[in-house]
Amino acid sequence: MTTRLLVNGRIYSSFAPDATSLAITDGTVVWVGDERAGRALHPGAEIEDLGGAFVTPGFVDTHVHITALGLSIVGLDLVGTQSLDECLSRVTAFADANPDAVIWGHGWDDTEWAGSTAPSTADLDTAAPGRKVYLSRIDVHSAVCSSTLRDGITGLANEAGYSPDGPLTFDAHHLARAAARNLLTADQRAAARTAALDLCASRGIVAVHECGGPDISGLTDFQELLAHDHGVEVRGYWGEHVSTAEDAQALLDKTGAHGLGGDLFIDGSLGSHTAWLTEPYADQPDSTGNAYLGVDGIAAHIRACTLAGIQAGFHAIGDAAVSAAAKAFRQVADELGGPKVAALGHRLEHAEMMSIADAETFAALGVIASVQPVFDELWGGTDGLYATRLGSERAVALNPFAPAASTGVSLAFSSDAPVTPVEPWAMLRAAVHHRTDGSGISPRAAFSAATRGAWRAGGVRDGAAGTLNPGAPASYVIWEAGDLEVSAPADSVQRWSTDPRSRVPALPKLDADAPAPVCVRSVHRGRVVYER
Numbered sequence: 044m045t046t047r048l049l050v051n052g053r054i055y056s057s058f059a060p061d062a063t064s065l066a067i068t069d070g071t072v073v074w075v076g077d078e079r080a081g082r083a084l085h086p087g088a089e090i091e092d093l094g095g096a097f098v099t100p101g102f103v104d105t106h107v108h109i110t111a112l113g114l115s116i117v118g119l120d121l122v123g124t125q126s127l128d129e130c131l132s133r134v135t136a137f138a139d140a141n142p143d144a145v146i147w148g149h150g151w152d153d154t155e156w157a158g159s160t161a162p163s164t165a166d167l168d169t170a171a172p173g174r175k176v177y178l179s180r181i182d183v184h185s186a187v188c189s190s191t192l193r194d195g196i197t198g199l200a201n202e203a204g205y206s207p208d209g210p211l212t213f214d215a216h217h218l219a220r221a222a223a224r225n226l227l228t229a230d231q232r233a234a235a236r237t238a239a240l241d242l243c244a245s246r247g248i249v250a251v252h253e254c255g256g257p258d259i260s261g262l263t264d265f266q267e268l269l270a271h272d273h274g275v276e277v278r279g280y281w282g283e284h285v286s287t288a289e290d291a292q293a294l295l296d297k298t299g300a301h302g303l304g305g306d307l308f309i310d311g312s313l314g315s316h317t318a319w320l321t322e323p324y325a326d327q328p329d330s331t332g333n334a335y336l337g338v339d340g341i342a343a344h345i346r347a348c349t350l351a352g353i354q355a356g357f358h359a360i361g362d363a364a365v366s367a368a369a370k371a372f373r374q375v376a377d378e379l380g381g382p383k384v385a386a387l388g389h390r391l392e393h394a395e396m397m398s399i400a401d402a403e404t405f406a407a408l409g410v411i412a413s414v415q416p417v418f419d420e421l422w423g424g425t426d427g428l429y430a431t432r433l434g435s436e437r438a439v440a441l442n443p444f445a446p447a448a449s450t451g452v453s454l455a456f457s458s459d460a461p462v463t464p465v466e467p468w469a470m471l472r473a474a475v476h477h478r479t480d481g482s483g484i485s486p487r488a489a490f491s492a493a494t495r496g497a498w499r500a501g502g503v504r505d506g507a508a509g510t511l512n513p514g515a516p517a518s519y520v521i522w523e524a525g526d527l528e529v530s531a532p533a534d535s536v537q538r539w540s541t542d543p544r545s546r547v548p549a550l551p552k553l554d555a556d557a558p559a560p561v562c563v564r565s566v567h568r569g570r571v572v573y574e575r
Contacts, residue, residue, distance in 0.1 A: 045089065046066055048065070048082070048085050048089065048091070050082070051064075053095065053527060055097070055100065055549075066085050070569030093521065097527065098519055099494075100509050102248045103250045103501065104456075104457050105455040107251045111179075111183070112239040113234070130178075138170070144228075146177070152180065162178060162210075167190075168190050173191060175192040180210065180315060184312035184317050185216055186210060202214040203333075221258070221261065232264055240275045242465055244573035246465050249565055250498075252457070257283055258282075265300075278502075281295075281300035282304060284307060286347055292351045301502065304390050308358045309334065309357050309364040309368060310334055310360055311360070313361070313429060313432045313433070314422075316332060318395075320363055325431070338370045345384070348389070349389075352387065354387050354390065355389045355390070356413075359391055364396075365394055366398070376408050381408055385409030388499065389409070406450045412447060412455070415442075415458060419442045420478070421463065423478040424439070443479075453500070468560060471553055475489055487529075490550060516568050517568060523560060524560035528550065
């Protein structure tokens with residue numbers, strides 16, 4: 044057995060909030076506390092002087108699409124384009140430089156462009172003549188495709204969500220995405236996933252939850268990712284509906300998934316007008332979005348997974364979708380018993396329009412909300428995308444982190460990459476500085492949702508994962524960071540929290556103008572996965 048003693052650092056641990064030293068033996072934290080005691084207790088340890096660096100548990104991102112993220116790194120990234128012309132210029136430049144069978148691009152957002160005019164098929168045919176082009180919108184719930192790609196898709200015009208020249212949504216989009224995905228080579232997929240996992244490790248993320256499915260990544264890519272030995276841990280969730288316990292177990296065995304959830308769609312997204320609403324969209328008064336599953340279908344999946352002892356989950360954004368999920372969970376709990384349902388920690392992804400009543404149902408039944416704080420930063424408030432789609436009154440009620448947590452809902456944080464960037468500290472900042480007063484949470488609660496809460500969302504409930512307390516796995520990150528502080532919304536709480544006896548560790552400042560910590564090294568279960 045070998046012991047490594049980290050000294051002269053600032054250790055984030057509720058076990059010893061003022062700790063300066065950490066001892067690790069064979070991939071497990073065995074001691075945390077004062078350096079002098081550490082040296083005395085571990086006289087033969089290998090010493091590493093941290094030079095005042097900050098050490099935290101590694102982050103976990105509970106909702107990602109790794110290959111798609113990688114394709115935006117090594118391929119055509121359209122995030123941040125300021126106009127339709129800029130978007131198309133990038134397409135042309137990429138097409139000229141890359142002779143691949145398909146041009147795969149991601150990230151355009153027409154709400155940021157003058158006139159809010161989305162790309163068209165005709166636009167792509169002009170920008171990249173004769174090429175097969177697939178460009179997903181930033182929310183990945185619609186995409187525009189060139190005519191060369193469209194022409195090879197049998198039955199596309201008969202699918203729901205079809206447009207002869209504009210972006211494809213709903214089933215038409217799923218069909219087009221599958222056709223584009225099938226044109227990617229194994230080497231392209233491998234390069235993309237390596238780039239994505241490298242990026243995650245360099246941001247202090249030691250584990251991710253891949254949310255795959257037949258309409259997202261396809262089984263081949265999903266299984267290739269699960270078999271990929273990178274060092275960053277991948278837990279796979281497969282979004283495909285089942286109706287019986289036998290089918291649930293068979294699907295889990297077939298896919299190798301950790302659970303049957305993630306992007307099992309109840310609805311779509313607000314940006315693409317496909318989130319399922321109880322009242323029409325403000326900017327499309329004739330539409331309430333789309334529903335992939337109703338209450339009975341949702342309940343059938345929950346029942347099947349619960350009877351099989353498998354964690355289930357769903358993608359739900361609109362208020363009608365979230366309420367349908369709540370009704371379905373209650374229906375199954377009334378049938379099988381609340382404790383049986385709660386024991387599995389089923390999940391709801393996004394849950395942006397969650398009411399307090401629905402939150403109370405989820406809290407009572409142990410349903411975990413895997414949410415994306417940067418959604419609010421990008422699109423929330425009274426003047427963002429949500430206000431355009433819903434009107435300001437509905438918009439300010441979205442992503443109610445504090446109200447949901449106050450009912451007892453367990454929160455886990457994620458990026459939904461490539462929808463939002465892989466930047467954990469920016470994610471925490473967005474959760475704390477919510478654009479709606481009363482919806483933000485404390486820095487400590489936000490950090491917990493990205494570490495301990497995220498491990499819990501992945502089914503790890505040992506009380507140690509996501510901490511740097513004795514007995515925890517040695518999954519940690521060393522950061523260059525400035526001053527640390529304990530902050531809370533109320534001064535009285537802050538004064539109490541700064542007493543070392545309260546065991547509240549300090550964190551870097553999360554103000555908008557505060558520099559983010561810089562990752563120096565990421566370690567997962569004792570294995571270095573990133574070194575600056």
